[in-house]
Amino acid sequence: MTKENIVLKYLRKEMDFPNVWCPGCGHGIVLTALVRAIAKTGWTKDEIVMVSGIGCSSRAPAYLDFHTLHTLHGRAIPFATGVKLGNPKLKVIVITGDGDGTAIGGNHFIHVCRRNIDLTVILFNNNIYGMTGGQYSPTTPSEAYSVTTPFGNIDRPFDISKVAEAAGATFVARSTAFHAAALENYIYKGFQHKGIAIIEAMTQCPTCYGRKNELKDGVAMMKWFKDHSISKAKFKKLSSESPESIDPDDIVTGIFVERDDIPEYIESYQNIVNSLLNREG
C-alpha cells in the first residue's frame, strides 16, 4: 500500500519544477515538515499567507498554493506584520534564513519577538549565505571556512534560539533536518501558540558550507546533525554532571520557551479599540 504524499496537495501547479535547491540541500526536508504541520492544522489554503525575504529558504513559498509573498532581503517580518494586522483572521507564516533573518533583518527579528504578535517564523539556519555563493553569516561557527573567511571565521556565531528568548519570544524551539519528525511537531506547536513562535530549523548546505568544512555531501551533513544534536533535557543533565563531555559545537534541540502569560499584540490593540468604541457608543 502506498501512503498518500500529503505535500503534493499543497504544491502550486503553475510553478516550474525542479526547485532551485541544490542536491543534498536540507531545505526540502524542512519545507516538507512545515507542510505536514500545516496539513495537521486543518487550515484552508485560503487562510494561509506565507511571507519570505531573500535567500535560498525564501524561495520556498513560491512552490506552495497559499497566498505567498516573496519580499525583500531581511524584510519578511515587517511585511508579515502588515498582513496580520491588516487581516488578523489570516494565518501568517514567515520563512527566513540565518542571513535574511538575523543579519540584514536582525532588527525586525528581535522586535517581533518583543512585540509578541501572532506570527509563526520558520528560520532555516544553514550557517551560510547560500544564494550568493557561500559567504559567512551571523551563524557561521568560529574558525569555519567560507568564501569570505578563507583563513577561518574570526566572528562568534549567534545562537538564534537564545537571541529569540532574550528578545522576549513566547515560543522558541529548535530542531534539525535530520530530526524531521520533531521539527514537524515543533512547527505544529508553533502554529497552535498564540503570539510569536520562532522555530529554528538547522538545515544543511553541502554546496557552500559542507564543501569548505570537510562535510562532503548532504548525507555527511545529516549524519553530523545526528551525531551532534543533544536534547534540551540531556544537555541540562550533562551540564550539571559532566560539563566537560559537552562538545561546544553541539546543537541543543527542543522547545526552549512556551509561555502564555504575555498578551498577544493584536489582542492588546483590539482591547484599546474596543474600549474607545464603547466610550463613543
Next chain:
Amino acid sequence: MQEKFILGNEAVVEGALVAGCRFFSGYPITPSSEIAEAFSRELPKLGGVFLQMEDEIGAMGVIVGAALTGHKTITATSGPGFSLKQETLGFASFTEIPCVVVNVQRGGPSTGLPTMASQADLMQSRWGTHGEHPIIVLSPSSVQECFKYTITAFNLAEEFRTPVIFLMDEIIGHLREKVRIYDETEVEIINREKPQVPPEEYTVYKDGDKLVPPLASYGTGYRYHITGLAHNRHGLPSFSSETVIKLSERLHDKINKNLDKISIYNEFFMEDAEIVIVAYGSTTRSAISAADILRKKHGKKVGVFQLVTVWPFPYAKIDEFNSMKEIVVPEMSLGQLRGELEKQIINAKEKLIGVNRIDGYMITPDEIIEKTLRGVK
C-alpha cells in the same frame, strides 16, 4: 463640511481618513512626526490600525503587506527616512501594490537641517530606488491642498495600483491654516478594482489588455504569488526577455497613457502671461505673491504654473512655455526642477532663471521679483 485650523501635517491625516485609509505605520522623524501622532489618536477610534515600527524600512514593509489585505495604507517620513524606504518603494512599484508615502522634505544631505525646509528630494522622489520604474508624486502648497491632494494620492494609488509619493516640505507640514474638511460623500473616492472572474481564471498581473489588472485581497479566495523578481502573469518568477519587456512596458504605459487623469497643475494669471514662474510646494506661495507684485508695481505680465503632480513631469505642458520671454524657477534646491525644464525648453540658457535657496529658509517673493526683473544674465 467643517472648518478647522490645523497644520499641513494634520490635514494629511484628515484627507487620508476621508479617503478611507485605516492603516498607518511609521517611525518617528522630524518634521513629519505630527502625522504619526495624529494617526495614533484617530485610527484606534475608527477601528483602524496604527503601528510604530522599529525602523523606517520596517514601517514601509508593514504598509505594503497590509495593502494586500485590502487596506488603503500610508506611512510618513522625512529625508533620511525617505532614503531608507527606497528599496521597498521600488518593490511596491514593481509588484503594483498601492500605498501612499509622505515625505516632508527637510534640509539635506544626510542629517542636514532636520527642522528646516528643502525641496531637494525632487529627483530622489523620481529616481531614489534602483532600476527603472514608474511612480506618481504629488506636492501640496497649502494646508487645504494637503487635505485635497492626500485624497487624490489615495485615488491614484488605488486606480493605478501603484505607490504614490506625497512630496511635502517642512513649511507646508508645519504651516497652520484654515481648512475646509469635506466628508466622503462630498469628494470623489476611488477604490481599487477587484477581480470579476472566478479564482481559477484570475491572474494577478494580467486581465486581458487592461493596463491595470485587478488586485484581489488576501483571504478572499484568490491565491497568487508576489515577488520582487521579474515575474509573469501569475506573479511567479520569470526572466524570459519577452516577459520582462512586456512587464516593463505595461508598468510605464499604465502611467504614461493616463496622464490626463494623473497630471494635475494649477495656473495663476496665465491668460496674457509673457513670463511664467514654474513652482511647486511652498515655493508656489511666494511665486503667486511675486507675480501679483510684478504685475501691479512693475507692469510685468507674469503668470504662475504650479505643478501638483511633479512626476510624471508635464513635458507637453512645459513645451508651451517655449513662447514665454522668461521662465523663472524658484526652488529650495540648487536647480533640480530647472534641470528638468531644460530638457524641454529650446535655448534654455537664454530663458530659464533660477531662484535658489539651500539654507532651509523659504524663498521670499522679493527674491523672485529681483531675479525676474534682472532677467537672464
